Amino acid sequence: MSQRAPLAPARSNARVPERWRKEVERILITEDQIARRVRQMSREIERDFAGREMAVVSLLNGTVMFLADLIRHLSVPLRLDFIGVSSYRLGTESADLVFTKELRLDVRGRDVLLVDDILDTGKTLSRVLDKVRALRPRRIKTCVLLNKAARRVEDVKTDYVGFEIPDFFVVGYGLDFGERYRNLPFVGVLHPRVYQTACPWIDSAETKKVKGRGKTSSPISPLSR
Ligand code: IMP
Ligand code: MG
Secondary structure, three states: OOOOOOEOOOOOOOOOOHHHOOOEEEEEEOHHHHHHHHHHHHHHHHHHOOOOOEEEEEEEOOOHHHHHHHHHOOOOOEEEEEEEEEOOOOOOOOOOOEEEEOOOOOOOOOEEEEEEEEEOOOHHHHHHHHHHHOOOOOEEEEEEEEEOHHHOOOOOOOOEEEEEOOOOOEEEOOEOEOOEOOOOOOEEEEOHHHHHOOOOOOOHHHHHHHHOOOOOOOOOOOOOO
16 A cells, blocks of 8 residues: 655746746646656555566556656566546536547456546546456556545545645646647646636537536635635
């Protein structure tokens, strides 16, 4: 079991690069802070899975960067596959999950590490956990980069958490809004103007989804919902 995850730094002096300043309000977790934490997580995972071949099951698309960094620090044998899951339907939350890619890897009797980008209400991971459990693995450990505990609806066990974060809508390091911002090397707070005003370049379903998440615009009043 992992130790308690660090809180995302309350204030970071890092400046949002000029190019993103209109859309990203501030940097919540810098590239260096992520890199350091991901290395620590890899060490913990390596220790817990020692002597067993792991099956890493990662959720698309948000885990792209996190997964790539995490597994390159794992010097244990592993096999890797993905589950594609989307919640881009008209609903405001992830209740309307759509599986876009099924797991092909045989995980029966295996030690599974299930990786996701962020745990929010917990609905996604809880559905995916049910699905993977049905395949009868030996054990499943869950690993997420970010945890927004304030928004939890479903009780999901987390074994490895990168950072605990307040209730902000965040983007970068794989996390998106309307499939954008995944390429940012840091985790930043999306500027409310991006989802509060009609953005012609972002489809309305996505805007509605984030609006439904509550007012998360103030950087100094976290957990407001
Ligand atoms: P949950 O089912 O509510 O736990 O939501 C999990 C999924 O919603 C994640 O895998 C993300 O794709 C997305 N999500 C939740 N919060 C955020 C956020 O702050 N930024 C970007 N995506 C998010
Ligand atoms: Mg997403």
